Amino acid sequence: MEIRVALKEGLNYLENSKYTNPFFEVRLILSRLLDKDMSYLISHDKENLNDDILNEYFNILNRRKNGEPLQYIFGETEFYGNTFYIDENVLIPRDDTEISIEVLNKIFKENNIKSFVEIGSGSGIVSVTMANIYRDTKFTAVDISDYAIKNTLKNIKRYNLENIEVLKSNLFENITGKYDIIYSNPPYIRTDEIEKLQVEVKDYEPMNALDGGIDGLYFYREIIKSAKEFLSDDGYLVFEIGHDQADDLKNLLKDYNVEVIKDLSNRDRVVIGKKGE
Ligand SMILES: C[S@@+](CC[C@H](N)C(=O)[O-])C[C@H]1O[C@@H](n2cnc3c(N)ncnc32)[C@H](O)[C@@H]1O
Structure with a gap:
């Protein structure tokens, strides 16, 4: 033919x-x-x-x-100009998450960031992208899923990185020390919204990467609770959020100076909470 x-x-x-x-x-x-x-x-x-x-x-x-999403069929996807391995057990990186990279880049350029932890690294795209740029910073990527850990490790190997460790951990359970940045793009979809998602998402992507509990805020709440213990003085909490969650995050981050950053469609996408005065 x-x-x-x-x-x-x-x-x-x-x-x-x-x-x-x-x-x-x-x-x-x-x-x-x-x-x-x-x-x-x-x-x-x-x-x-x-x-x-x-x-x-x-x-x-x-x-x-x-x-079935093409990214799972090919086993690879593009993110921020680089190619990453992915499989059907991890979330497919979203274009919106590139805004997180832009925000993190700005924080790195304006501060002397020595340590970074990501809660819920999935395929590893965020930690690996940043660790590849900032080779003198110590990165820690954690996930509760063995598949995500394996996938993140594959991507670390792909880019030959030695400044990033990967841990299996339920949130901060296996983490010690203080971090200049705590970053997370946690599951943030409300449980009752999941059924309404398109087939490619609800039938193919892993549920533990999507379900953010009854109000979609479970992980933000838990991470913010622990941040007191794990964030350096003057450290930054950075979250990717759903487009309608900025007000909720502002409420949860009452003790922080908060900034909300929009994505290219002008929707709220990233929240920064800066610890300090
Ligand atoms: C929305 S995905 C984000 C993945 C990746 N950071 C990205 O932006 O493509 C959320 C990730 O959080 C992980 N996760 C869910 N519950 C967790 C928990 N209790 N502790 C650590 N990670 C968790 C999931 O396995 C999933 O990989």
């Missing part, structure tokens, strides 16, 4: 699937299978595909049609 025919058939196959962007995805899938960029598909549209590629192509389209 020629490339152009395979693309057309793929497009027809995915056409009525609610959760796909068929035009983009069929090209992305085929170009990855051929290990070429997407422009190759146009310049070589009459090239014949061999059976192995075709089988794999339609197999992936079938998984997509059922709602």
Whole structure:
């Protein structure tokens, strides 16, 4: 089958699937299978595909049609200009989380940050991205999930980092010491909202990365409670939040100087709580 025919058939196959962007995805899938960029598909549209590629192509389209996210199918995703391993046991990094990196970068540039802990590292994208930039800072990434720990370790290896340790811990249970930054993008979706999420999320992403309890604030509350013990004087608490949670976080962070940062869609996305006067 020629490339152009395979693309057309793929497009027809995915056409009525609610959760796909068929035009983009069929090209992305085929170009990855051929290990070429997407422009190759146009310049070589009459090239014949061999059976192995075709089988794999339609197999992936079938998984997509059922709602499986492409990132899990490929086992990799892009975040902040770098590629990370991920699998179906960790949350797929969201573009919004790049705002966290921007915020953390600013804090690092304006302060002498020696230590950083992330609660709930998932795939490890945030800690690994930051540890890769700030090689003299000591990073600690913790998660309650063995899968997340394994995934974070794989990404640390991918970027050859020696300034980051990974711990299995239920929140701060296995953590000692003080940190200049405590960062978390915890599960923050209200339990009763989970059923309403799109199939790709609720049927494929791990529940312990999503469910933030009855009011979505369980993890923020717990982390803020422990921060007293684990945050350095003048330290920063940084959270990614749901777009409607800024007021709740301001309430929970009454003892801190609070700043709320918006994402590119102008929605509240990150909260900074600065300890100090
Ligand atoms: C929303 S995900 C964020 C993952 C990653 N930081 C990111 O931004 O893509 C939340 C993470 O918190 C972890 N988690 C859930 N409960 C936890 C707990 N009690 N202690 C530590 N980590 C926890 C989950 O396993 C999950 O990896």
